[in-house]
Amino acid sequence: MKTTYREAMRAAIREAMTRDDRVFLMGEDVGRYGGCFAVSLGLLEEFGPERIRDTPLSESGFVGAGIGAALGGMRPIVEIMTVNFSLLALDQIMNNAATLRHMSGGQFSVPLVIRMTPGAGRQLAAQHSHSLEGWYAHIPGLRILTPSTLEDARGMLWTALQDPDPVLIFEHGSLYNVAGEIADDAGAVDIDTAAVRRSGRDVSLITYGGTLQITLDAAEPLAQEGIDAEVFDLRTLRPLDDAAILATVARTHRAVIVDEGWRSGSISAEVSARITESAFFDLDAPVGRVCSVDSAAALRQAPGTGRTPLRRPRRRRGPGGGGHPWVTS
C-alpha cells in the first residue's frame, strides 16, 4: 500500500496505543494541534485527551514525567517537538533516564520512548537546525534509533516500546513527506542491526536517518563513473552494529561516512575510529567523511543550487501536512 513516513509513524503509534493500554503519547501540541509535524493528527479523537496528552512548554518537566510514568509501570511515548528543545530536558534524559537502572543497582528500569525531530535544510537558521543524534549516542544507558525508511518508521516504535530501557527515536524533519510503497502487513522491525540499502563492491557509504536518501542518490552518478558504491544504513547509533560495519568495509575496502552532524566529535568520528581500530588492514584508503561544517547554521540557501542545503529531491506533500509551518513541501 502507499504511505508516507508521517503516516507510517502515525500507524505505529496507533498500533501501540491499541495493543497496549499502558502506552500513551505526551508532548507539546500532540493533541488538538495534531502534532507539530502532523504525526499525531486524528489520534486525539481516537484515543482521548488522557492518552494523547498535550503538555505545557515544559520540556524538562514532561520528559521527567515520562520517566516517572515509566518507573510507575506505564509505557510513555514522549514527543519533543524538535531536538533543539530537547536541550531543555537534557538533565532528565542524561541524569535520570540514562542512569537510574545502573545507579539503582538494577532495581529500576525506565521503559520510555522519546521521539524528536532533528535536522537542517529547511532555512530555519541556527537554533532550529541541530543534528544532535550523535551527541545523544554518546550517552551510555540510552538506545538511539534513526529510522530512515518507511519500514523503519512503521516498525521501530513497537520494538522500542518492548525495550525495558530508554530509547530515543530521531525522525529527520525532511522525511515526513517521503511517500512510497510499504507491505500491507508491515510491522515491528529489529532495532539491533544495521542494513545494507544498496550493495556495491568499491566503497561503503555509511550513513543513517535524513542522509540515507541523499547518499543513495549519490550512488547513481558514481555508478555511471564506474564506482560501485555500497550504501550502508547504521539505523541504530547506540549500540552501533560493529560487526556489520566491519563486514561492509571488509567487502569494499573503502569507507566514506555521511553524517549531518558537525564534523568534530561526531558519530562519524566514532564510526571512523572503530573502522580504524578494528579493520585498518582491510582498508585500501583512509576513511573519508562528509559532515556539516563546524559552524552554526545560517538561513540562506545553499550557494548556486537554489535550494537549502540537504534538501531532498522528489518530495511530496503528505495528508495533513498543509498548514503546519514546519512541514516542508
Next chain:
Amino acid sequence: MIDEFTARRVTADPERARHLLLQMLRARRFEEKCVELYSAAKIRGFMHVYIGEEAVAAGVMAALEPEDAVLAIYREHGHALLRGVLAGAILAEMYGYEQGCCRGRGGSMHLFDAATRFYGGNAIVAGGLPLAVGLALADKMAGRDRVTVCFFGEGAVAEGEFHESINLAALWQLPVLFRCENNLYAMGTALGRSESQTDIALKAAAYEVPAWPVDGMDVLAVEETARRAVHMVRAGGGPHFLELSTYRFRAHSMYDPERYREKAEVATWLERDPIDLLRAALEAAGELPAKTWAAVQGEVDSEVQAAVEFAKAGTPEPVEDLTRFLYTERGPK
C-alpha cells in the same frame, strides 16, 4: 518550658509521640555514626547529613502506606532509613559495598530501594520533582489511590524544574505531596539572597496548589499536617504542598567551613532541636520515664551497631560487574 498546646498533644497520644521520638533518634544516631565513620575515612565521596531536620522526614513517613512512593534529594539517609530501608544496607551503600541498597553504585547521595518504593537519592537539585509528577501520573492513569511524596530543599524553588513540576501536577490534578524542607540555605546561599519572594508556600499557591507553612522542628505538627495532606491527596484532592521550616545543624557537606552563617544563629536553632523538644514534652507529661528513654536509646544504639557490623563485613562489587545493569540484562537470543 513546655507550652500548653504541646503538652495537650503529647498527652492525647503518647504512644504516637514516643514512636516519632524513636524515629527521629534513629536518624540522628545513624548519621552521628556516619560522621564518625567519615572522619575515620571509612566513607568517602560527598556526604550530607540531615541532623536537625529529622522531624520533617519522621513526620511524613508515619502517614504513608507501603505502596506509596517517596523521592528525596542527596541529603536522604534519614528519609531512606525512616521509609524502611535497612540501616545496614544504607551504610554498606555508603561504604561502596555490593551489600548496599544499590550494590555500592550510588553511595550516600543515591539511595534507592524498590521494596519500599524509595526512588532516590537525586543529586541534581529539583531533578526528582518531574519524576514524582510522572509516578503520580502513572498512578492516576492506572486508577490506583497511591500517593507520591517528593522531598526537596528550598534551593530547588529557584530551578525551572520546580515550577514546571508544580504546574504539571496542578494542571493534571496528580496525587503528589510536595515537601519543601526550608533550612534557609541552599548550600551557602541564604534564601533572601536567592529569591525575590521568600514565601515559598505562596509560590506553590500561585499554581493553585493548596500550600501551608509548617514548623518543621515540631514533629507533632509535621505529622499532623502530613497526615491531613496525605489524606487529601489520596482522596483525589490533587497535589498539596507543605513548606517545613527547619535548620541544618551541621555543615552542608563534610567540606564546608560555614563562612556564610553566624554561630549565634546556629545556637538559636539548636535550642529548637526537634528531638530535645519532644523528649522534654514527653517527660514533662510523665510519658517518658527514665527507664523507657534508656530503652529507646538502647534499641537505637543496637540498630546502629548492627548496621556498622553489617557494612564492615561488606565487599566491593567486582570490577568486571560495574557495567552490569546499564541496560536490562537479557538472556541469550
